[in-house]
Amino acid sequence: MKEENNNTRSPESESKNIVIVDDMPKNIQVIGTVLQNNGYLINIAHNGPKAITLVEKMLETQKPPDLILLDILMPEMDGFETYTKIKGLPGSEEIPIIFLSAVTETKKMVEGFKLGAVDYITKPIASEELLLRIKTHLTLRELHQKIAANNKILEKTVALRTQELTQKNRILEAEIKKRKEKEFVIDSASSPIIITNIDETITYANPAFLKLWGYKEKNEITGTKFINHFTETTELENGLGELKLKGKWENEIQAVKKDGNIFDVNISLSIVYDKLKHPVGLTATFIDISQRKRVLTELAKTKQTLDNIINSMPSAIIGIDSDHRIVQWNLEAEKITNITAEYAGNKKLTDIFPDMSKYVDKIKLSINNHKIYKFEKIILDIAETRIFDLIIYPLAENEIKAVVLRIDDITKRKKLEEMIIQSEKMMSVGGLAAGMAHEINNPLSGISQSIQNFIRRSSPDFPKNIEVADACGLDFNAFQIYMEKRKLKKYLKIIQDSSDRAAKIVANMLQFSRRSESKPVDTNLPALLDKIIELASVDYDLKKKYDFRQFQIIREFEEDLAEVPCLPMEIEQVLLNLLKNAAQAIKDQKKREAEPCIRIGLYREDKWVRIEVEDNGPGMTPETCNRIFEPFYTTKPPGIGTGLGLSVSYFIITHNHDGEMFVRSTPEKGSCFTIRLPWKRRVK
Amino acid sequence: MMFSNINVLIVDDERVIREMLQDFLEDYEITVYLSGTGKEALQKLEKHPIHLTIVDLRMDDMTGIEFIHKAKINSDTKYLIYTGSTDYTLSGDLLELGITQQDVLFKPANMMFFIDAIERMFGDRKNENK
Numbered sequence: 001m002k003e004e005n006n007n008t009r010s011p012e013s014e015s016k017n018i019v020i021v022d023d024m025p026k027n028i029q030v031i032g033t034v035l036q037n038n039g040y041l042i043n044i045a046h047n048g049p050k051a052i053t054l055v056e057k058m059l060e061t062q063k064p065p066d067l068i069l070l071d072i073l074m075p076e077m078d079g080f081e082t083y084t085k086i087k088g089l090p091g092s093e094e095i096p097i098i099f100l101s102a103v104t105e106t107k108k109m110v111e112g113f114k115l116g117a118v119d120y121i122t123k124p125i126a127s128e129e130l131l132l133r134i135k136t137h138l139t140l141r142e143l144h145q146k147i148a149a150n151n152k153i154l155e156k157t158v159a160l161r162t163q164e165l166t167q168k169n170r171i172l173e174a175e176i177k178k179r180k181e182k183e184f185v186i187d188s189a190s191s192p193i194i195i196t197n198i199d200e201t202i203t204y205a206n207p208a209f210l211k212l213w214g215y216k217e218k219n220e221i222t223g224t225k226f227i228n229h230f231t232e233t234t235e236l237e238n239g240l241g242e243l244k245l246k247g248k249w250e251n252e253i254q255a256v257k258k259d260g261n262i263f264d265v266n267i268s269l270s271i272v273y274d275k276l277k278h279p280v281g282l283t284a285t286f287i288d289i290s291q292r293k294r295v296l297t298e299l300a301k302t303k304q305t306l307d308n309i310i311n312s313m314p315s316a317i318i319g320i321d322s323d324h325r326i327v328q329w330n331l332e333a334e335k336i337t338n339i340t341a342e343y344a345g346n347k348k349l350t351d352i353f354p355d356m357s358k359y360v361d362k363i364k365l366s367i368n369n370h371k372i373y374k375f376e377k378i379i380l381d382i383a384e385t386r387i388f389d390l391i392i393y394p395l396a397e398n399e400i401k402a403v404v405l406r407i408d409d410i411t412k413r414k415k416l417e418e419m420i421i422q423s424e425k426m427m428s429v430g431g432l433a434a435g436m437a438h439e440i441n442n443p444l445s446g447i448s449q450s451i452q453n454f455i456r457r458s459s460p461d462f463p464k465n466i467e468v469a470d471a472c473g474l475d476f477n478a479f480q481i482y483m484e485k486r487k488l489k490k491y492l493k494i495i496q497d498s499s500d501r502a503a504k505i506v507a508n509m510l511q512f513s514r515r516s517e518s519k520p521v522d523t524n525l526p527a528l529l530d531k532i533i534e535l536a537s538v539d540y541d542l543k544k545k546y547d548f549r550q551f552q553i554i555r556e557f558e559e560d561l562a563e564v565p566c567l568p569m570e571i572e573q574v575l576l577n578l579l580k581n582a583a584q585a586i587k588d589q590k591k592r593e594a595e596p597c598i599r600i601g602l603y604r605e606d607k608w609v610r611i612e613v614e615d616n617g618p619g620m621t622p623e624t625c626n627r628i629f630e631p632f633y634t635t636k637p638p639g640i641g642t643g644l645g646l647s648v649s650y651f652i653i654t655h656n657h658d659g660e661m662f663v664r665s666t667p668e669k670g671s672c673f674t675i676r677l678p679w680k681r682r683v684k
Numbered sequence: 685m686m687f688s689n690i691n692v693l694i695v696d697d698e699r700v701i702r703e704m705l706q707d708f709l710e711d712y713e714i715t716v717y718l719s720g721t722g723k724e725a726l727q728k729l730e731k732h733p734i735h736l737t738i739v740d741l742r743m744d745d746m747t748g749i750e751f752i753h754k755a756k757i758n759s760d761t762k763y764l765i766y767t768g769s770t771d772y773t774l775s776g777d778l779l780e781l782g783i784t785q786q787d788v789l790f791k792p793a794n795m796m797f798f799i800d801a802i803e804r805m806f807g808d809r810k811n812e813n814k
Binding site for chain 1: 698700701704705707708711742768769790791792793794795
């Protein structure tokens with residue numbers, strides 16, 4: 001404090017304390033006077049010990065001497081000893097001490113300098129020199145003191161700063177350590193993690209992130225915008241908006257690798273806050289879901305393929321679990337039941353498909369005993385006109401208790417089977433007929449020719465008969481009357497008719513074996529059909545039975561039909577037969593709702609030309625339909641039909657023409673016979 | 685309508701058939717020869733002047749076709765084929781001999797067809813007198 005005050009004062013120093021130590025009062029007087037006159041305060045000691053005590057006192061009273069003038073040559077204790085003692089006092093180190101010496105003593109001053117004296121003044125004292133030296137040393141001292149003071153302040157400041165720095169350092173070190181630990185943890189995390197600042201610029205990315213995104217160094221990615229590493233930026237931006245509201249956001253998005261490849265990740269964002277709860281950035285952690293996605297896609301694909309396979313099966317496939325709940329319901333099942341898979345799913349089988357109630361026991365057995373059950377040709381309430389096969393089979397996997405029902409609509413197959421059987425039947429009939437015909441025709445000829453002779457030779461129209469009768473004495477007239485009365489003539493007629501009929505049957509049967517020698521000719525079917533219609537309406541036999549003028553005949557011929565290779569005579573026979581049947585059917589119908597009508601249609605198909613003959617007669621039951629082409633099957637009363645007309649027709653179309661023939665009919669609505677002839681004949 | 689100057693040979697292995705036809709034709713005063721086999725018929729053809737041969741196709745010793753081919757060497761008889769096969773169609777060599785589909789009759793036939801055929805073949809030789 002004192003020094004500071006001094007600093008502000010002028011170097012004019014009355015207040016400067018100068019101690020004069022000399023054993024000679026004269027010296028003291030001289031020096032004292034000079035100094036006093038120049039404004040110095042003076043303190044006097046006449047010998048060494050007094051000087052020490054004085055300085056000690058002054059130091060104690062906080063008024064230390066600013067300079068000491070010390071005589072070297074003194075009794076009792078010389079100046080050097082005194083000097084050493086004074087310097088031994090605490091706080092005296094800085095007090096400049098100037099030795100007073102006689103000229104003869106100058107050599108001794110080397111010792112004084114060695115001790116640390118700042119200067120010496122030789123006696124006798126020249127006052128100007130004295131003042132100058134004192135002033136110099138006071139100034140020096142003052143400067144020393146100032147420097148020392150400054151040094152002290154500096155030292156203090158430095159110490160303070162050092163302390164501050166040390167503390168800061170310590171905190172930083174701790175933080176670095178903490179951060180390092182943290183980064184080490186994040187670095188070693190297997191999940192990709194990035195940290196951004198508040199601007200969403202990446203400040204940190206862990207190795208897992210770098211690896212997944214395909215970067216080598218952290219600095220490739222730090223400083224880049226977070227959003228640039230993803231494709232769905234709008235979604236991500238929405239996500240960031242949501243993040244600010246909720247503090248967290250998670251989604252599946254597509255990311256962009258360094259090489260531009262795109263892959264799927266699950267992103268989970270959260271906000272980073274500082275101690276004051278201000279947001280300072282984001283952390284994003286990722287899960288690579290591309291593998292999972294791929295597997296999922298693959299799974300979905302596999303499932304779709306499987307569904308496709310199951311759905312494109314022509315069988316209804318119904319999978320049910322051990323509770324009889326539906327787990328699989330394919331397209332065909334939808335078709336058969338008219339129930340969608342969506343509706344059927346997880347429902348009880350019997351609730352939505354009551355037809356299956358009958359099979360519940362077997363389903364249970366199948367589940368428990370791992371057995372397959374098969375039911376053939378069953379009829380379901382959901383589709384009465386159709387025929388099904390049902391197979392119940394357990395799933396192959398033992399652990400899963402479930403069964404699969406397979407339902408096949410075999411209506412068509414059965415029809416086909418029937419048709420094949422029909423064909424085969426025809427063929428065997430054909431073979432049989434060929435052999436039979438000759439054998440039967442001979443005895444038939446016997447009957448027929450005999451009866452012709454009998455009738456002829458009993459007739460009065462033949463002169464030779466009367467001639468022979470006369471020669472025998474027989475009254476031919478009486479004979480005639482007798483024949484009438486005893487119905488012999490009627491019997492003869494019956495024999496003749498019966499044999500004719502039998503002959504006709506045999507003739508028809510022989511057609512099964514007919515190998516037509518004639519080749520098919522390209523035929524204009526519309527013209528042929530017209531001819532047949534014309535023939536039907538003028539045919540005497542037909543006219544007798546049914547007047548074709550009573551029916552409306554609808555011609556429905558497709559125009560510009562190309563010629564079809566066929567045997568016109570046979571087609572004529574078939575169609576005439578169909579027309580006769582139609583006419584017969586209409587005639588047989590008891591109650592009539594619509595005008596009797598026969599439709600004859602001719603249509604073009606891809607590979608076929610289709611001929612239809614439809615009547616609105618009484619129709620047929622399904623049983624009749626099934627048997628209509630069988631040989632000897634007839635619905636007509638005995639004696640009217642041979643039961644061969646349609647089977648011969650069928651044979652002609654299917655065997656001789658490689659065509660198809662079938663019928664559909666609804667009772668009370670009518671029947672429609674369809675013939676299909678191929679545009680091209682197969683080469684046999 | 686009588687054909688007293690016409691000789692007919694009937695060749696058929698079925699006795700009833702040939703006899704019944706014989707009776708019928710004889711009512712038209714036709715002279716009828718019968719034969720149950722092809723071989724016998726060929727002999728009859730050599731012995732008698734036959735105008736018309738009615739021949740069955742299926743016989744035990746030969747077919748009607750074989751018979752015609754053998755017979756035509758020595759005889760210029762005309763032929764009617766009477767067959768139990770209802771769908772018989774003529775082969776080319778028979779057509780060359782002048783036999784037509786009209787000359788084929790199917791069993792059992794209305795025997796008037798034979799008279800019609802004879803009328804067609806020999807109409808100029810019939811004798812209305814008797």
